[in-house]
Amino acid sequence: MIMCKRCEKTKEQKDFIKNKRAKSGYSIICKECSNKEKRSYLDTKRDMIREYNRNKYYENHQENKQKKTEKSKKFRSDFPEEYKRIQSEWRLKNPDKVRVKALLRSKTQECKDKRNKRLRENKNDKDLPKIRARKILQAAVRVGYMIRPDKCENCLKKCKPDGHHDDYNKPLEVTWLCKICHAHKHNKLMDMKP
Secondary structure, eight states, X not given: OEEOTTTOOEEXXXXXXXXXXXXXXXXXXXXXXXXXXXXXXXXXXXXXXXXXXXXXXXXXXXXXXXHHHHHHHHHHHHOHHHHHHHHHHHHHHOHHHXXXXXXXXXXXXXXXXXXXXXXXXXXXXXXXXXXXXHHHHHHHHHHTSSOOOSBOTTTOOBSOOEEEESOTTSTTOEXXXXXXXXXXXXXXXXXXXX
16 A cells, blocks of 8 residues: 555555656556646646647658658568558548549649650550540530530449540540549559449
């Protein structure tokens, strides 16, 4: 039995925090009093503590981000199969986040420049019907001859769907698909369900 110096009650050893510096091996303040002190301190200094933590986070933000990136790259190179499995599981659990990321990535200027460069380099005679069909469809939607639906015909999710051509010689016969379903149609995302 030990007596607490704050509440002056005699309590069992299990009610005290272990302290190697003390003779008895336990603190002179019981857990209950110690917790009350911590709570009162946090209540009075909460804003100051939050500000300190926020500043610390932003001071080391770039360093931590770089360390995390290096760690991730090392894991990717050491365990490629495991990394693919984890990524595909995450994509299956978070389809909405995948859609948002893909959409944001496609809107960046860097992505648009890469796409345009790739199209310019790979442009040949067999791509001309595809380009022609896309332009005709875009013009038809813009003029109002065709109306773009507000949901995907495959998964029925609300979005701004793409027009998928089964035959480029029939430019106005399209299936309206979301980004993921459209990628599945072209076999680009094999490990992810629409």
